[in-house]
Every structure is written in C-alpha cells, then in structure tokens.
Amino acid sequence: MRPLILIGAGGHGSVLLDVIRLTGRTLHGVSAQETPAGPAWAGLPFLGPNEALFDLDPDDFELVNGVGSVGSMRRRADLFRWFKARGFVFATLVHPAAVLGSRVILREGAQIMAGCVLQPDVMIGANSIVNTRASVDHTCRIGAHVHLAPGVTLSGDVVVEDEVHVGVGATVLQGRRLGAGCVVGAGAVVTRDVPPGVTVVGVPARPLPAKGTGHD
Ligand SMILES: CC(C)(COP(=O)(O)OP(=O)(O)OC[C@H]1O[C@@H](n2cnc3c(N)ncnc32)[C@H](O)[C@@H]1OP(=O)(O)O)[C@@H](O)C(=O)NCCC(=O)NCCS
Numbered sequence: 001m002r003p004l005i006l007i008g009a010g011g012h013g014s015v016l017l018d019v020i021r022l023t024g025r026t027l028h029g030v031s032a033q034e035t036p037a038g039p040a041w042a043g044l045p046f047l048g049p050n051e052a053l054f055d056l057d058p059d060d061f062e063l064v065n066g067v068g069s070v071g072s073m074r075r076r077a078d079l080f081r082w083f084k085a086r087g088f089v090f091a092t093l094v095h096p097a098a099v100l101g102s103r104v105i106l107r108e109g110a111q112i113m114a115g116c117v118l119q120p121d122v123m124i125g126a127n128s129i130v131n132t133r134a135s136v137d138h139t140c141r142i143g144a145h146v147h148l149a150p151g152v153t154l155s156g157d158v159v160v161e162d163e164v165h166v167g168v169g170a171t172v173l174q175g176r177r178l179g180a181g182c183v184v185g186a187g188a189v190v191t192r193d194v195p196p197g198v199t200v201v202g203v204p205a206r207p208l209p210a211k212g213t214g215h216d
Helices: 011-022 074-085
Strands: 004-007 027-031 046-048 062-065 199-201
Touching (some): 004 011, 011 027, 062 074
Parallel strands (some): 004 027
C-alpha cells in the first residue's frame, strides 16, 4: 500500500494519526498551513502547506483528509475535490475497534473511527466521517462529505444526503431523510425528514431560525 500524507494537523488529524498507526500504514508526512505544535505531532515529518504537495506524483501517495467539522462540511469537501481534481487518491481508513457488518460499502476517503458499529448493507459515501462510537443501523445510505459526529445513532434505513453534519449525540428515527447540506444539532432527536440546507435542534428536532430573525 502507498504511504500516506495527512492533510491538517488539528484535533481530527490527531485522531487519524492513531488510526494510521494502528492499521500499520506508513505515514510519509503531515501537511498543514503552519508547523503543528503539541505532543501528537512531535517527531513527524512536516511537509509544509498544501501547495508543497503540488510537486509530488499523485501515484506515489494516498492522502488523508484531516479537516474535521463542527457544522458546515464545505471546507472538508472543497479540500477533497481540490486534490481529486489534481489526480490524488484518498485513503479509506477503519479503526480496528470498529465493527462492520456484512456488505458494508465504504467509498473513497471514508473514515470510520473507534467504537463505531455499521450494520449490514450500510453505504458510506466518499470523504465522509463516521466518528467515535457512532452507530449506523441496517441499510442506511450515507452520502459524500457527511460527518456523523461522536455518539450519533442512526436507526435503520436512514438516508443522509451529501454534505450533512449530524451533531454529537444526535439520534435519527428509522427511514428518515436528511437533505443535502442540512445540520442536525448536538443531542437532537430527528422524527421527521429534514429539508436540504436547514439546521434543526432539540427533542423533537425543529428548525433553528436564521440568525437575526428572533425565535422567542
Ligand atoms: C446546531 C448548531 C450547528 C448551531 O450552531 P450556531 O448556529 O452557532 O448556533 P448558536 O450557538 O448561535 O445558538 C443559537 C441558538 O440555538 C440554540 N442551540 C444551539 N445548538 C443547540 C442544540 N444542539 N440543541 C438545542 N439548542 C441549540 C442556542 O442555545 C441558541 O439559542 P438562544 O438564541 O435561545 O440562546 C450547533 O450548536 C451544534 O449543535 N453543532 C454540532 C456540534 C458538533 O457536532 N460537534 C462535534 C464535533 S466532532
């Protein structure tokens, strides 16, 4: 397998470093806008900002998208598309302590973190994160550039369209659809389909009014 280059040296990147080590992959180096500081990064080869990767042959490496998200998926998605357009391939990573059921499909660059459970016939789209201890039940279809944050629970047959963020600890009832670009707030319980681009919060989940409109 080709050596890996991790792009991004923040919190999500530090978690990915562990997955890389535990899966026995070779890390060629870390790319970030600034030299990473802190114990997670000590001693690792720093390759410079993303522009420094221009001179590399895309066939020699696989990339790891270390950009996380707490809401909008745009930055992470843009980075993926940008490097794909230049011929690079993103590694699909699965923490050894994740449980994957039969016929689970992981698209390019999917990242499955520690303690996740993916039940049979789940599909995880390109560049999506299934974060720590998230649970995705049978036949869920997850689009591209999605973040299922730590502790998310999706019941069976849930459809998550592209660029959705499901906040930490949220729960989605069976068969519901989360429209493209929507955000589910931390701890929400989604009982109805969520339209594209809408942010919902609470139990049961309801749209969060746009800022400045007031919501008393
Ligand atoms: C839903 C969310 C995206 C809204 O973010 P935001 O637009 O910056 O919203 P604000 O923090 O300005 O809050 C706006 C209002 O919504 C409320 N609110 C925000 N998030 C909420 C949530 N998850 N549940 C219930 N209410 C929430 C706030 O209390 C505030 O209400 P107020 O105006 O009455 O005080 C965000 O709060 C959230 O839950 N993000 C998910 C974080 C996450 O998953 N992190 C994991 C990283 S690995």
